[in-house]
Amino acid sequence: MAASLAKVARRRIADMVFKAFCVVVTGVALAALAAILWSLLTQGVGGLNLDVFTLSTPAPGSRGGLANAIMGSIMMCLLAMVMALAVGILAGTWLAEYGGGSHYGSLIRFLNDVLLSAPSILVGLFVYERLVAPFHSFSGFAGSVALALLAVPVITRTTEDVLSLQAATLREAGVALGAPLSFVIRTILWRSAQSGLLTGALLAFARISGETAPLLFTALNNQFFSLDLRHPTANLPVVIFNFALSAYDDWRRLAWAGALLIAGTVLAVTILARIVAREQRRS
Known part of the structure; x- marks a missing residue:
């Protein structure tokens, strides 16, 4: 006892x-x-003031803002998400509906998980060797490709998980009516899982919006306002990196303002993803 x-x-x-x-x-x-x-x-x-959103990055001691960096980040992230969504959704769909149980599917899933945790600087170095060094020029397009490579594994994993949660009766009902599986996936499963797919896209966007290392190797920076992604492109992460290390107070203030913008964007996107995921669970 x-x-x-x-x-x-x-x-x-x-x-x-x-x-x-x-x-x-x-x-x-x-x-x-x-x-x-x-x-x-x-x-x-x-x-934060109006100049931050209307003026380009200045020389030390001059009036300026972050308009060129904000626009460059938006363009590169949007292009990266277009590429990542196309690849990630199709890859996740293949894993969930076609080859997920095969040895090849297991290998793809393992490599996707490895890429999920791969250091972003390695992705930037890889894109540098393939899209920057051969053309002897940094570019916003190369930066978008680097960001897309970071977003693809997030979207792939989310797509596979969301499609795997869809009821088998949805597939059986479509096939029983004589529709091919590809048609069932496009018109029924994707529509049923659209909230989950949107959540994955938002999480991927939050993942890439503040990445600095891959852009240092690919997009680099541009002090002027430009919409041409074929050349070095200004972006918030690299501008923050450069300005925060400078000895000029006005540059450091802009660096803090840019960091606040990125943090606010990531927070807003994350909250939106949580809301979408909660609505999906309720439905």
């Missing part, structure tokens, strides 16, 4: 220690997050 009571007491103590450890670790993580957000707000809000 005494031995069993001692065992129960030890288990309760171990449980209390574990709970306390979890609370402390959670508190540390939340404190670090709060410190980062506080720094972004206090330093970034002061640098």
Whole structure:
């Protein structure tokens, strides 16, 4: 009897220690997050004004903003998402509906998981060797390809998971009516899973919107406003990287303002993805 009571007491103590450890670790993580957000707000809000959205990046001591970098980031991210959605949705569909159970499908799934965790700088170096060095020129198009390679595995995994959750009766009903599986996928399964596909696209966009390393190797930067992605293209991550390391206060203020813009964009996209995912679960 005494031995069993001692065992129960030890288990309760171990449980209390574990709970306390979890609370402390959670508190540390939340404190670090709060410190980062506080720094972004206090330093970034002061640098936000109309010039940030209407003027291009300036020379030191001159009036300027981030309009060229904002536009460059938007163009490259949108082009990257177009490429990533086309490849990712088709690859995820193939894994879920056709070859997911084969050895080749298992290999593709494994490689996709590896690419999910691959350092972005390696992707940038790969694109540099294939699309920058052979043409002797940095370009926004190369930057978009690098960002697309980072977004594809996210969309592929999300598409496979979402399609795998669709009821088998949807496939059986379509096939029973004489429709080929490809038609069933396009008109029934994709439509049924559109909320999940949108969630995957939003998560992929949030993943690539703040990437700096691959753009240093591909798009580089451009001090002037340009809509031509065939040449070096301004973008927020690289501008933040360059301005934050400078000795000029006006450049550092713009760097904080750009960091706040990216953080706000990622936060908004993440919240939207959560809302879409919640609506999908309700339906």
